[in-house]
Amino acid sequence: MAFFDSSISYFELDRSQGGAVVDLSAYITDVDGLPGSLKLNDVTAIGATSESTHPSTKSASIAISGNWDDAATTGLDAVIGAIYTAGQTQTLTFGYGPEGNQSSDIKYSGECWIEDYSVKSAVGNQVTFSATLRVSGAVARGTY
Secondary structure, eight states: OOOOOGGGOEEEEESSTTSOEEEOTTTEEEEEOOSOEEEEEEOOOTTOSSOOEEEEEEEOEEEEEEEOOOOTTTSHIIIIIHHHHHOOOSOEEEEEETTOSSTTOEEEEEEEEEEEEEEEOOTTSOOEEEEEEEEEEEEEEEEO
């Protein structure tokens, strides 16, 4: 069994809608929400003594957070902030490698919308950000 340090995790996102993906790993300190969840419908019949469920649709929201940066073309704010404030018109491609992005490393990927984006400043602390990316369609599990 192999264990991995999250310092090698990798996260990429479209730099512009429909454009090439850019590595945002240097800014992100936390990724959560993949591969997602499965909705279970309650199909319990009247008079049953135990609940019965049936699988329905899958969904995923990716919560990312970390250190805010305004580098002109590759900084976190130049990618997520610019698209979010301009008004997103199409989904963005994302890729997440929990164990990195080397050949044969696991990769979760798909298309998403920026659901929310927030920049936080507090006295005595570094400026940080948080964002929620709502997956549109299926999350694919493959390798780099």
